[in-house]
Amino acid sequence: xxxxxxxxxxxxxxxxxxxxxxxxxxxxxxxxxxxxxxxxxxxxxxxxxxxxxxxxxxxxxxxxxxxxxxxxxxxxxxxxxxxxxxxxxxxxxxxxxxxxxxxxxxxxxxxxxxxxxxxxxxxxxxxxxxxxxxxxxxxxxxxxxxxxxxxxxxxxxxxxxxxxxxxxxxxxxxxxxxxxxxxxxxxxxxxxxxxxxxxxxxxxxxxxxxxxxxxxxxxxxxxxxxxxxxxxxxxxxxxxxxxxxxxxxxxxxxxxxxxxxxxxxxxxxxxxxxxxxxxxxxxxxxxxxxxxxxxxxxxxxxxxxxxxxxxxxxxxxxx
Ligand code: FAD
Numbered sequence: 001x002x003x004x005x006x007x008x009x010x011x012x013x014x015x016x017x018x019x020x021x022x023x024x025x026x027x028x029x030x031x032x033x034x035x036x037x038x039x040x041x042x043x044x045x046x047x048x049x050x051x052x053x054x055x056x057x058x059x060x061x062x063x064x065x066x067x068x069x070x071x072x073x074x075x076x077x078x079x080x081x082x083x084x085x086x087x088x089x090x091x092x093x094x095x096x097x098x099x100x101x102x103x104x105x106x107x108x109x110x111x112x113x114x115x116x117x118x119x120x121x122x123x124x125x126x127x128x129x130x131x132x133x134x135x136x137x138x139x140x141x142x143x144x145x146x147x148x149x150x151x152x153x154x155x156x157x158x159x160x161x162x163x164x165x166x167x168x169x170x171x172x173x174x175x176x177x178x179x180x181x182x183x184x185x186x187x188x189x190x191x192x193x194x195x196x197x198x199x200x201x202x203x204x205x206x207x208x209x210x211x212x213x214x215x216x217x218x219x220x221x222x223x224x225x226x227x228x229x230x231x232x233x234x235x236x237x238x239x240x241x242x243x244x245x246x247x248x249x250x251x252x253x254x255x256x257x258x259x260x261x262x263x264x265x266x267x268x269x270x271x272x273x274x275x276x277x278x279x280x281x282x283x284x285x286x287x288x289x290x291x292x293x294x295x296x297x298x299x300x301x302x303x304x305x306x307x308x309x310x311x312x313x314x315x316x317x318x319x
Contacts, residue, residue, distance in 0.1 A: 002174035003120045004206050006045035007234050007298040015299040016315050019048040022074040035308045042315045046091040047084050051077045053100035056131050082116050098148050099126030102140035107161050114171045122176040123148045146200045153204030179208040181222035185256040198231050207233050209301050212240040215260045216291050240303040242281035289318040
């Protein structure tokens, strides 16, 4: 079933969904199941699996020189999605990126996903690779997420890249897109960022999942602005608890989100105890989720980062 159909069927009941990362190459799928098994009691209608494009690394060759090579550290998104559907009988949502794919490769992946019975996709541009100062589109690939949305939408209408294909099978993908309550870091301002998000919806996007945030006021303001700009699709908050002190610095650096003063101060007050720091982060997250649920969000999407114990604790208190 489509993600949007689950929200419709829930009739205002808030749903919990989870996101997992493929294991680092060489690792087994058991780590995914270990994360998800305890979370199944919360009856997630869908599980997202992130996609990680290739990265440049420098390797020393036998002459002592360094060579730039490209490796993919976390492959397996499509395989994991299929395994999740088999094991739990829930929908899985692969993330699909512009970066790293030509449009032909994207079409082939979409055909595979369709044949596998995967009905939902989260369409994303992807970030710049390490050692690149900005996102550089793959040659023959898409520049922005909206271009990917349009490609999926064309296939949903039976239009393939090969113009000779007549009466091509229409796929029926439900298309998710990313949204940023605190603005995407490259966007010149909130208004333009929301306009670009609206363009993704107008091009075929069916729902929005947001970047993580720690201040609900930012989310509510964002949601209001989206609605005022004519975005009518479900907006699902993406949530991650803080569990370690260093995240006070690393999260703003990597995800461009602010950490409210009150939360920062509470964590710093107990900085000498890892246990207490974690307790503060979990309690903040529980209160955040309760307020979001109260405010009628269709679902809460948890970035698990492999920590099912913490996420279970939060979900138990909220759902
Ligand atoms: P876009 O919507 O293309 O926007 C990128 C930037 O371009 C924004 O600043 C936007 O305002 C601007 N823009 C959009 N359209 C135009 C235009 N026509 N002209 C000029 N500017 C424009 N990354 C991964 O690598 N793997 C993942 O699995 C993954 N999962 C994610 C899940 C969620 C829920 C979120 C929120 C992010 C995820 N990301 C992931 C990170 C994401 O790839 C980055 O945030 C990326 O920098 C932007 O992706 P986007 O799809 O929002 O891009």
